[in-house]
Amino acid sequence: PPPLLSSPPPRLLFSSPPRLLYSPPPSLLYSSPPPLLVAFLGRVDPTGKPSVFPTPPVTHRPLYLLEYPTFSGGERSLLEIAKRTPGGLLLAPPGPAAQAYSKAGLEVVPFRIERGAEGSRKTVESLQTLASSHRSTLIHTNTLMTADIAAEFGQKTGLPTVAHIRDIMKISARRVEKISKVNRLVAVSQAVAEFLVRQGIPRSPIRQIYNGID
Numbered sequence: 001p002p003p004l005l006s007s008p009p010p011r012l013l014f015s016s017p018p019r020l021l022y023s024p025p026p027s028l029l030y031s032s033p034p035p036l037l038v039a040f041l042g043r044v045d046p047t048g049k050p051s052v053f054p055t056p057p058v059t060h061r062p063l064y065l066l067e068y069p070t071f072s073g074g075e076r077s078l079l080e081i082a083k084r085t086p087g088g089l090l091l092a093p094p095g096p097a098a099q100a101y102s103k104a105g106l107e108v109v110p111f112r113i114e115r116g117a118e119g120s121r122k123t124v125e126s127l128q129t130l131a132s133s134h135r136s137t138l139i140h141t142n143t144l145m146t147a148d149i150a151a152e153f154g155q156k157t158g159l160p161t162v163a164h165i166r167d168i169m170k171i172s173a174r175r176v177e178k179i180s181k182v183n184r185l186v187a188v189s190q191a192v193a194e195f196l197v198r199q200g201i202p203r204s205p206i207r208q209i210y211n212g213i214d
Contacts, residue, residue: 060160061087063127063136065150067113067143069095074166077188077211078142082106089134091127113146124152131157138162144169147185148178155181162186168195176200 064082066075075097082088083104091111092098101108109130114123127139127149140162141150147163154161162184168191171179176199179185185206187193193208 059087060085060138061134061136062089062162063131063134063139064088064090065111065113065127065139065141065146066090066092066097067141067146069093069097071096071100073211074142074164075100077166078140078164079104079106080212081140089130089136091130113149120149120152123149124156127153128157131159140164143167144171144179147182148175151178151181154183160184164188165192165196168192171199173200180205 062082062085064078066078068075069092078090079101082090082101083106088106090098090101090106090108092101092108093112094110098108098110111126111130114120130136131139131153136159138160139150139153141147142164144163144165144167147165150161150163153159161182163179163182164186166188180201182205185196185201187196187206187208188211190208193206196206197203
């Protein structure tokens with residue numbers, strides 16, 4: 001895989017004021033580790049020029065959370081990211097996705113998300129336990145409807161949070177409030193990014209990164 005850039009292009013970094021990312025090449029997402037996992041370190045100075053990383057890029061140990069057992073587009077996309085991020089742990093319900101990840105040589109733990117107030121509390125507690133035992137340094141959820149879990153996990157642990165958003169779906173004001181607390185919301189298209197903004201989510205955490213093409 002291509003190496004990480006020591007001074008990423010401006011579209012990969014935080015901007016001032018914040019702006020969406022447009023059309024990064026697949027190599028920016030599928031390097032080792034993917035830049036979306038180290039983008040927390042980037043900065044842009046007042047002139048708009050990218051600055052050099054203040055510290056060397058951090059190699060995270062992500063905790064990947066999957067909502068569905070099926071092996072469709074979103075799960076295939078996450079597989080390519082996980083294969084290029086050594087040390088990640090995939091949490092997935094039993095099914096074709098978990099089987100595909102295991103076949104690729106990735107570490108998979110069976111995990112089902114519980115819903116409702118009590119279910120959410122139990123889910124986050126289970127994630128905390130797994131993150132502690134695995135020494136995870138970041139959580140990465142893979143759907144719009146699990147982004148709120150990332151937010152709650154981040155509030156409980158203080159760890160960075162990433163939510164990959166692939167859906168265009170009406171969400172409640174309460175969910176908007178929660179999702180807005182995720183550190184990075186990765187939208188797979190401009191349409192998804194703009195829809196999130198129209199729902200009331202601030203632009204500042206949103207980064208647009210297209211799915212890579214192999």
